[in-house]
Amino acid sequence: MHIFIVFSLFIAFTTLVENIEGKRVAICQGDRQTISCKKNRRLQIMTATYGLRRTRNKCRNANRAVSWCGKTNNAKTKVIQLCQSKQDCELFSSNRVFRDPCPGTSVILTVVFRCVRGCNKNKFQCVGNLKCIPKSKRCDGKKDCKDGSDEDNCTTVQCKSNEFKCKNGEKCIPITKKCDGYKDCSDNSDELANCPLKCRANQFKCNDGKKCIPNNRKCNGNTDCADGSDEASAICKIAGACGVQQIKPKLERPDCPKLEALRIVGGCDVRPPHSWPWTIQLRLNDADTKTFNHECGAALLSESFALTASHCFLSSDNPKDWKAIGGRHLKDTNEANNQARDVIKIVKFPNDGDNILDKDVAIIKFDKPMTINAYVTPICLPVREPAVNDECVVAGWGDVQETGNEDKLKNTVMPIVDTNKCNGTEDLKDQITPYMFCAGFQQGKNDACQGDSGGPLMCKYRNSWYLQGLVSWGVDCAQPMLPGVYANVFKFVSWIRNQMEL
Ligand code: ARG
Numbered sequence: 001m002h003i004f005i006v007f008s009l010f011i012a013f014t015t016l017v018e019n020i021e022g023k024r025v026a027i028c029q030g031d032r033q034t035i036s037c038k039k040n041r042r043l044q045i046m047t048a049t050y051g052l053r054r055t056r057n058k059c060r061n062a063n064r065a066v067s068w069c070g071k072t073n074n075a076k077t078k079v080i081q082l083c084q085s086k087q088d089c090e091l092f093s094s095n096r097v098f099r100d101p102c103p104g105t106s107v108i109l110t111v112v113f114r115c116v117r118g119c120n121k122n123k124f125q126c127v128g129n130l131k132c133i134p135k136s137k138r139c140d141g142k143k144d145c146k147d148g149s150d151e152d153n154c155t156t157v158q159c160k161s162n163e164f165k166c167k168n169g170e171k172c173i174p175i176t177k178k179c180d181g182y183k184d185c186s187d188n189s190d191e192l193a194n195c196p197l198k199c200r201a202n203q204f205k206c207n208d209g210k211k212c213i214p215n216n217r218k219c220n221g222n223t224d225c226a227d228g229s230d231e232a233s234a235i236c237k238i239a240g241a242c243g244v245q246q247i248k249p250k251l252e253r254p255d256c257p258k259l260e261a262l263r264i265v266g267g268c269d270v271r272p273p274h275s276w277p278w279t280i281q282l283r284l285n286d287a288d289t290k291t292f293n294h295e296c297g298a299a300l301l302s303e304s305f306a307l308t309a310s311h312c313f314l315s316s317d318n319p320k321d322w323k324a325i326g327g328r329h330l331k332d333t334n335e336a337n338n339q340a341r342d343v344i345k346i347v348k349f350p351n352d353g354d355n356i357l358d359k360d361v362a363i364i365k366f367d368k369p370m371t372i373n374a375y376v377t378p379i380c381l382p383v384r385e386p387a388v389n390d391e392c393v394v395a396g397w398g399d400v401q402e403t404g405n406e407d408k409l410k411n412t413v414m415p416i417v418d419t420n421k422c423n424g425t426e427d428l429k430d431q432i433t434p435y436m437f438c439a440g441f442q443q444g445k446n447d448a449c450q451g452d453s454g455g456p457l458m459c460k461y462r463n464s465w466y467l468q469g470l471v472s473w474g475v476d477c478a479q480p481m482l483p484g485v486y487a488n489v490f491k492f493v494s495w496i497r498n499q500m501e502l
Pocket of ligand 1: 448
């Protein structure tokens, strides 16, 4: 009994008008009726009037026929607002909803509608002209529909300062959930809007944050980032663009015989100049003459750091007494590509024993970074111990012992000597610690000498040069059966890296 009453009430008040195109519906005062379209179709409201009765109808309380008594435009606007572009729409004929143009008369809501093709899923249908626009343009703060209906009924949620408002206005989410890789807004706007790009561990993120590129394309000479940041000098020097020179050395040439080249001792002029662009000159202040004079070599590790021999600072370890010059070829003449820097820090590797030549390594920091270019380029730190067959070269401005001019940077190839063998040589007997290694020729003739200290012994491995040793000491220079002794840089790599981070 109960159920029956409820059911019949439902039928009486919400008649479903389905799938009828161009259909006119008349809804009696106080009644509700749903107008409806098939799936994928949408309501287009042609006309809507309230209070105007042109046709006879069967409304119970429509006892008094009224002729036209005023404009009912407001009904059309209202119905359009309520129903247009929806699939179905419930209408309530009431003077609480529509303005009664003829007060006191009985009024009927008359609606003529069509069903038109709806927009597909990801489109929003403009209410006025029923155009389809991308859903993402709904509630984006810009009018995209002619009638601005894409901005109507947008939830205007107010978000707190620690919250992010979804672009579609549906809700606020904690700011911590924005760009966290999880979709919190149904439109995914929390993961799309200005999220910083995340790059994988083996990728480099361009400084503009717009692109990830593989690490091996960083500092390779080709610009991959739109802002050029993958090739910017500041990144490349830290990034390990090391040990590759733009000006390639020529070692085998008539004036530079492999075994008889003169200094260093038995070497030859570096040619072309600047082909060892990590070679740094250290000049020491002479208190009497107040001039800075050549004292040692060093090797550039980054724009602000160079490695040298600790014993170079026996005369002074006051940074103010030193100057470091990059881009140097001539020993005592300033040149266009020179970059002279003050030294602001000297850190000697802690040497607890009394043999100053054991652990003969120190790192210096410049007052301001060097500009990395073809003339000034860092060398790579070694990735393994030196080996007998390595292809190595030593360079320096040291004593040539009358084997040529002293005014230019000299170099010579320099084979690594097995440490056991070296420790067996009479004059070096058991003096070679794990922090050293020997390099030289059995017959002598080519060697580093006084003034070469701290300079690089560099070895080529897979097209890059590694700082395998630093000129450290020797018994005499270039004597047969007396190789030179070098600081074994590989033993100090982690210490060096730590120093460069401070
Ligand atoms: N101790 C020297 C210097 O301060 C370097 C000597 C290198 N000697 C040699 N035979 N490799 O410049």
